[in-house]
Amino acid sequence: MSMTQAYAHPGVGRFAPLRIEGVVYSCGDVHGRDDLLAEFLDWVGADAHGNQATVVFLGDYVDRGPRSREVVERLMRGPSRPGETWIPLKGNHDALFAAAWRDPDSDAAATWIMNGGMATKRSYGVGYGCDLAQHVPEAHIRFLEGLQLAADDGERLYVHAGVRPGLGIAFQSEQDLTWIRSPFLEERHDVDRLVVHGHTPSKAGPVATRWRLGIDTRAYSSDRLTGVRFEPGVPVPRVWQSGVGLLPEIEGPEVWGPGFEGTATETPWAHPGAHPAPG
Numbered sequence: 001m002s003m004t005q006a007y008a009h010p011g012v013g014r015f016a017p018l019r020i021e022g023v024v025y026s027c028g029d030v031h032g033r034d035d036l037l038a039e040f041l042d043w044v045g046a047d048a049h050g051n052q053a054t055v056v057f058l059g060d061y062v063d064r065g066p067r068s069r070e071v072v073e074r075l076m077r078g079p080s081r082p083g084e085t086w087i088p089l090k091g092n093h094d095a096l097f098a099a100a101w102r103d104p105d106s107d108a109a110a111t112w113i114m115n116g117g118m119a120t121k122r123s124y125g126v127g128y129g130c131d132l133a134q135h136v137p138e139a140h141i142r143f144l145e146g147l148q149l150a151a152d153d154g155e156r157l158y159v160h161a162g163v164r165p166g167l168g169i170a171f172q173s174e175q176d177l178t179w180i181r182s183p184f185l186e187e188r189h190d191v192d193r194l195v196v197h198g199h200t201p202s203k204a205g206p207v208a209t210r211w212r213l214g215i216d217t218r219a220y221s222s223d224r225l226t227g228v229r230f231e232p233g234v235p236v237p238r239v240w241q242s243g244v245g246l247l248p249e250i251e252g253p254e255v256w257g258p259g260f261e262g263t264a265t266e267t268p269w270a271h272p273g274a275h276p277a278p279g
Contacts, residue, residue, distance in 0.1 A: 015172050017150035017157060018087060023048070024153050026056040027227040028198040028206075029091065031220035032065025032119055034074060036242045040227045043240050045081055047229060052083040056151050058198040058215070059091025059160035059178065061144075063116030065220035068097075069123040072140050090147035091160040091199065092178040098144045101132045149177045156230060157191055161199035162212065165189045184212070194235070196228070205247075206239060217241070 025044045030037050044055055061075060062068035075088045093112075097120060100109035109117075126135045150172070151158040157169065162184035164176040169191050176184075181200055188211050189195060198216035200207075206226050207214040219225035224244070228237040239247040 015149070015170055017152040017159075017169065018148050020054045020056070020085075020087065020151050020153045022153075022232065023051070023053045024056060024156070024158075024230045025053055025227060026058060026158055026196055026215070026230070027225055028058055028215040028217060029060035029201070029219060030057070030065070030071055030225065031060055031063055031093070031116070032068040032071060032123065033219050033223075033225060034065075034067040034070035036219050036223065036225035037071055037074065039242045040225055040240070043227060043245075044084070047240075048081075048084070050081070050083060052085075054085045054087060054151075054153075055079070056158045056196075057086070057088040058158065058196070059089045059147070060093040060198060060216075061088070061091070062097050062120045063093045063112070064119050066119060067123055068120040069140075072143065076140070076143050087151050087158075088147055089151065089158065089160055090144070090149055090174075090178060094144045094147065095178060098141045101136055101138075101141045104132060149174055152193065153230065153232075155193060155232070155235070156196050157193035158196045160197060162197050163189050163191050163195055169193075185214075196230075205241075213237075 025048075027037070027040050041055075044053065057075065061071045075086070079086050093116065096108050096112035096115070097117065099106060100112045100117065103109060121132070124132075124135045126132055149159065152169070157163070159177045161178050162176070162180045163169075163172050164180060165183055165187045167190060172191075179199075185200060195212045197212060197214055200214055201216045201218040202214065203218055203222060205217060206228075213228070215226040215228060217224045217226045219242070223242065225242040227240040229240070230237045236249075238249065241247060
């Protein structure tokens, strides 16, 4: 299908994002909140009016929230509406969960448990001392392991965490695409796209500069899953949040939120406080 054809970047490197076209919807980190994911998808269906649309999910489907299994199963089923294409991207939590399933004694497994993995175990009915492999279907793990790392609509690059400044698209690594914060958050990057990402949460609302748009609004605890709609040739998206609906239209890059008043800036918005790892 032309909306999801393989993308051959003109540079020479080892990485190429998935090429997508047309109207694109995207949402930030879900983290086990299947209820908010369903609300986002209801908005997509109502907003698209049956027209073709691509939905890019920015990763981190598991951990912290209560219904990780339901989120994974919903994504595995895929869209039920005609003309809708789903592209779930890989987040660092998804990779940690899969690594823990493969090797419960690994460092990755310990990191996963310390960063919300217990909520995922509960969603799968895994009790204390029980084997993950006995409760979590291998099909779920293969699904998470096989997720795309990035999607490119020609104007925007959609990734979980960000990109490494100083490198073009073709030279980005899976580690950076799923884990990076600094220096991506503070510096201009060298990818000729607006980078749409999650991973680094902001309670105040989506965060935008002229080179990146962060839409992780800590849905698992804030009840605010953020979604955006991008149209070809239109640089500024419409922004939606669960429990709120469409946010006011804006004229340029800034922090989006109900009642926010601010000006566009060339430097990233200063986040209040430190962000928890791994995000």
